[in-house]
Amino acid sequence: xxxxxxxxxxxQKSGRLSKDSQLMFKNxxxxxxxREQRLIxxxxxxxxxxxxxxxxxxxxxxxxxxxxxGIVGENVLEEETLLRQSQQENTEFxxxxxxxxxxxxxxxxxxxDFEFKGPRSLANLRIATTYPGLLKRYMDTQGIDYTNIxxxxxxxxxxxxxxxxxxxxxxxxxATLEANGLKEVEVxxxxxxxxxxxxxxxxxxxxxxLDKLLLRIQGIIQAKE
Ligand code: PRT
Ligand code: ZN
Numbered sequence: 001x002x003x004x005x006x007x008x009x010x011x012q013k014s015g016r017l018s019k020d021s022q023l024m025f026k027n028x029x030x031x032x033x034x035r036e037q038r039l040i041x042x043x044x045x046x047x048x049x050x051x052x053x054x055x056x057x058x059x060x061x062x063x064x065x066x067x068x069x070g071i072v073g074e075n076v077l078e079e080e081t082l083l084r085q086s087q088q089e090n091t092e093f094x095x096x097x098x099x100x101x102x103x104x105x106x107x108x109x110x111x112x113d114f115e116f117k118g119p120r121s122l123a124n125l126r127i128a129t130t131y132p133g134l135l136k137r138y139m140d141t142q143g144i145d146y147t148n149i150x151x152x153x154x155x156x157x158x159x160x161x162x163x164x165x166x167x168x169x170x171x172x173x174x175a176t177l178e179a180n181g182l183k184e185v186e187v188x189x190x191x192x193x194x195x196x197x198x199x200x201x202x203x204x205x206x207x208x209x210l211d212k213l214l215l216r217i218q219g220i221i222q223a224k225e
Pocket of ligand 2: 054055056
């Protein structure tokens with residue numbers, strides 16, 4: 001079968017979603033050798049190619065129809081959607097299923113000694129985040145002006161470094177906030193990993209293969225519940 005006809009699935013190369021994504025495919029019966037550090041891994045027993053990329057690239061690859069299916073955090077998917085909407089770019093995709101890993105929340109956090117009496121306490125202050133779109137949407141619904149400080153990493157050190165007054169960052173256990181003298185004050189978005197599909201139609205055989213995989217994935221999730 002030629003490369004073009006194989007179902008293309010994008011997953012995070014290395015990071016918090018990688019292991020669970022790989023395990024899920026393994027549990028679906030896919031045999032993939034991911035030990036080599038290659039961008040594309042071929043599935044040995046099904047006509048599927050796994051593309052291993054940065055998580056931030058996955059929504060765009062799906063919306064541009066470059067890959068067929070992807071696993072990505074809803075936080076990254078929603079942020080990319082907001083960015084593309086602001087640039088009048090295509091934001092179409094199909095949501096196949098929410099997955100049972102990658103759970104986290106996007107929260108506002110402030111220094112321990114900050115007297116927080118609601119989001120209004122942040123009016124006209126500087127908020128550091130990697131998620132400017134989600135933060136803006138939340139602050140707009142609250143009608144609060146603020147200054148966005150864009151940081152793609154080390155967001156949690158921004159207040160101590162004097163770069164920001166508050167942060168808006170992903171939290172799972174809360175240990176990172178605590179270690180940096182910050183307290184979580186408001187959850188603005190809850191996220192899980194999700195399986196998405198390009199809105200471009202698949203060949204009949206690839207659609208049948210995807211339907212079969214999706215049934216298996218949903219079975220695996222239900223069995224764990
Ligand atoms: O290299 P690449 O761009 O692919 O990876 P990345 O570094 O951008 O992403 P990665 O691997 O950190 O996260 C991938 C996805 O995992 C995120 O987009 C979320 O959907 C999900 N996820 C779940 C998390 C967390 N939990 C999480 N806790 N992503 C990040 N964190 C970080 C958070 O930013 C903070 O620095 O973990 C720290 C907080 O954790 P706690 O446990 O101390 O609260
Ligand atoms: Zn990333």
